[in-house]
Amino acid sequence: MSNRTRTAVILAAGTGSRLRPYTDSVPKPLVEVNGTPILHNALHQLSELGICEATIVVGYRKESIEQSCGRRFEEVEIEYVHNPIFDRTSSAYSLWLARNTMLAGDTVFLEGDVFFEREVLERTLRTVSATKKNVAAVAAFTEAMSGSAVELAEDHSVSTFVMNQTPAQAQARSLFKTINLTRFSAAALHDRLVPALHRAVESGYHIAYVEQILSLLVESRELQLSAADCSDTRWFEIDSEADLRLAEEIFGLPPALASPGASSVSLAAGARR
Template structure:
């Protein structure tokens, strides 16, 4: 199951009918694999011609016309996840990010949570050592988010315009969100995905981990179904 196919399948399952994919590296292969329609999902594309010199915030900025069209789910393309992760984004909060407890096997971007379940800060390049200093409030960002149309129009897109307009094309989306949370008062709720299977796949080792994680789950379901019969 390709990573993008898993994302499209899960989006379709929760009722999403239209998706825009920002492509750059191997764009032709991605467009061939996903097409203009995947199941019941219409797939559109926006191309980044300088993908090798820019960060995720630039890719998001390229899709700003889509962001201005209304409520949106934002997914980074390297995450393999269970469908229930998206369902946890569809709660009462209008602006929400999926997070999971940060454990010693993880590294990368993370978030600090308040007692009432809101993100108070983002932290980049975290490792197991940061668990000691941050404690149980440190959570791994899953790079699955939902924003209301009003927040996208009034806050997210203008901030993207400012960042890219200043020449900071290598900025990460988490850096932008951290600035908005800490300096601009963005209220971003955390959708805790404790216990769900997911994996951010950056390396061959990550891929093998994801394969083991999801193949075990598939085998367990098959065993359960056989007992049920």
């Protein structure tokens, strides 16, 4: 890759309560899809594309993640940051805990419950240019998705975030689902995102999601966020047992059969939040 991004932050602190009983014994990022833990897949894809350092924010059953991934996974050197109040905070707080990593340079941000193929990350990084420095992976909203979405402008930049969408609402507006994999420039992190996270934490707003912080920055035009359309790729955010079964089916199929639009199974590739 010509892109110079070499660092990632992965959020892996949550309890994964909707995925019980699997998460009674292991944290959600270590739940396996066809024999591969979700987090191992993410680290493998990062390694394949030249990301050589990762900070993983851990909380629930953190020792399991540290033992499973170690201090090095393939070509990725790993540091861990502990969220001691993981059961009372949301993703924005966990991301704020990794601020030292983000302040050091360009960073790929992803959540530790997304199982994705290499093309998702590769396309996101490939979209980065002199005019598109902050890029979010997105996909067309399908019948199996719900939760937060984004509206895209004609230049494929994110114009607004729209929370709590049903499939009918999102499809009526031609919204796209965020894949929770985003590349940020050093400048955007230093000048925009980290200060915004800090303001939220300082004000006691510990239950904010990252999407809510990004929404404020995008709509105030403090942050320009471009989109990498990954509608034809395989990815899945795993929140429940039903998600897990569908992810196993999607990733158990040959890529040509599992890409969105090619089969009814793949139409569920998406997230709920």
